[in-house]
Amino acid sequence: MLNSLPASAAAGVATPVPYRVTRRRAETADTVTLDLMPAGPPLRPFQPGQFAMLTAYGIGEVPISVSGEGRGRLVHTVRSVGAVTAALHDCRRGDVVGVRGPFGTDWDVGSARGGDVVVVAGGIGLAPLRPVVEVLLARRSEFGRVAVLAGARTPADLLYRDDLRRWAAAVPVEVVVDRPDGGWKGRTGLVTTLIPEVGVDPAATVAFVCGPEAMMPPVARALIARGVPATAVRVSLERTMRCGAGWCGHCQLGPLLLCRDGPVVRYADVESLLTVREL
Numbered sequence: 001m002l003n004s005l006p007a008s009a010a011a012g013v014a015t016p017v018p019y020r021v022t023r024r025r026a027e028t029a030d031t032v033t034l035d036l037m038p039a040g041p042p043l044r045p046f047q048p049g050q051f052a053m054l055t056a057y058g059i060g061e062v063p064i065s066v067s068g069e070g071r072g073r074l075v076h077t078v079r080s081v082g083a084v085t086a087a088l089h090d091c092r093r094g095d096v097v098g099v100r101g102p103f104g105t106d107w108d109v110g111s112a113r114g115g116d117v118v119v120v121a122g123g124i125g126l127a128p129l130r131p132v133v134e135v136l137l138a139r140r141s142e143f144g145r146v147a148v149l150a151g152a153r154t155p156a157d158l159l160y161r162d163d164l165r166r167w168a169a170a171v172p173v174e175v176v177v178d179r180p181d182g183g184w185k186g187r188t189g190l191v192t193t194l195i196p197e198v199g200v201d202p203a204a205t206v207a208f209v210c211g212p213e214a215m216m217p218p219v220a221r222a223l224i225a226r227g228v229p230a231t232a233v234r235v236s237l238e239r240t241m242r243c244g245a246g247w248c249g250h251c252q253l254g255p256l257l258l259c260r261d262g263p264v265v266r267y268a269d270v271e272s273l274l275t276v277r278e279l
Contacts, residue, residue: 012043013245016055016098019074021091027077027159031124032089033067036074039096045069047106048131049236049264052076053244055098056087063241064088065128065263066102074099077127077159103244105264107208107234109135116144116200118228120219122151122191122211126159128236128263129210133163137170146171147198151191151211154179172199191215195222202227209267210236217274220267230268237262237270 023035046052046066054076055061062084068075080089091097109132117136121129136146148167152158155177167173174194176187187194191211205228209219216235224230239251239258246260254273256262 031079046102049107050102052101060084067127112206116205122215125211148173233267
């Protein structure tokens with residue numbers, strides 16, 4: 001199959017393209033955001049919601065959603081949870097990583113034009129949604145009411161604190177933590193508790209949802225109970241991904257290959273699949 005691909009297509013799909021780390025920002029104790037610039041010919045532009053396969057040379061590769069993009073620059077937020085992500089987490093400015101992509105479906109933010117939008121994130125799920133919020137703010141006049149709801153386990157786990165403050169100057173932003181510490185003065189609980197209070201027209205709302213898989217069905221059900229159409233609730237799902245191009249089948253969820261048919265899908269299309277244990 002690879003023999004049928006031109007060299008320019010095979011590079012970036014089947015083989016990693018080198019990108020250099022130009023900036024590293026610590027988000028939490030175990031999470032960093034890396035800015036990457038191509039060390040040679042760049043990959044095609046990424047859309048919000050798509051992902052890359054990031055390579056730590058000599059160790060392996062992992063799928064990471066894009067958390068920012070522009071002028072050839074890629075931004076990825078990485079949480080250290082294994083050997084590959086630990087190596088990426090420890091990268092410093094000037095280090096070179098491999099990038100394959102872009103892969104998968106995107107959030108299709110433009111399809112929400114003219115209506116209201118709710119962005120619901122849990123934990124590291126804010127990373128794939130960060131570009132969505134940036135698009136909504138950059139093209140603010142094209143959308144109706146916009147609300148951002150972000151949840152985290154503890155205050156120390158909150159991502160993008162500066163961004164959250166900047167967004168809150170333009171649209172309503174609500175943050176909630178499950179396990180507050182002594183200095184926390186914000187809201188406590190689950191992100192689902194924020195949904196009944198969102199000031200949008202449910203029937204004219206598109207919702208973008210990302211977080212731990214166990215979080216997304218309750219969030220989707222709360223949105224639907226509020227009146228948001230099930231077909232207007234979009235979620236980003238994760239599975240073990242290897243090839244990124246729908247060849248190996250590692251990321252299969254029922255009839256879907258999430259590296260190709262996802263990661264962004266309509267909740268209505270996967271609701272029954274998410275109730276099947278170990279699927």
